Amino acid sequence: MSATREMLHTGVYLRFFMHANAKHRGMLLHEWILEQAKREGLAGGSVFRAIAGFGRHGILHEESFFELAGDLPLKVEFILGEAETERLLAIVRASGAALVYARSPVAYGVLEAAPSP
Numbered sequence: 048m049s050a051t052r053e054m055l056h057t058g059v060y061l062r063f064f065m066h067a068n069a070k071h072r073g074m075l076l077h078e079w080i081l082e083q084a085k086r087e088g089l090a091g092g093s094v095f096r097a098i099a100g101f102g103r104h105g106i107l108h109e110e111s112f113f114e115l116a117g118d119l120p121l122k123v124e125f126i127l128g129e130a131e132t133e134r135l136l137a138i139v140r141a142s143g144a145a146l147v148y149a150r151s152p153v154a155y156g157v158l159e160a161a162p163s164p
Contacts, residue, residue, distance in 0.1 A: 058128050
């Protein structure tokens with residue numbers, strides 16, 4: 048059995064919330080955020096679609112036959128260092144994008160196969 052090397056880190060869990068059809072600068076907002084993160088050389092980000100949710104306006108959006116897919120909530124999330132978080136947030140703020148975000152401290156690990164002896 049091969050050993051695994053584990054690297055532990057602390058950072059920021061950054062999440063952006065929006066509707067699937069939200070646009071910014073001619074692109075879907077979630078795609079625009081991922082593109083900015085990629086341009087900044089960040090390690091990665093993911094987009095998740097909710098099956099139901101409501102926001103500050105109190106309108107419930109659910110995945111159903113009659114619901115427009117574009118109205119479902121999305122979450123774009125990253126695990127970043129503090130400097131990377133501030134850099135991405137500065138870009139989003141300066142762009143004038145309208146969205147909600149949350150940030151919280153996180154401890155995370157990376158598991159890699161240890162080199163063979």
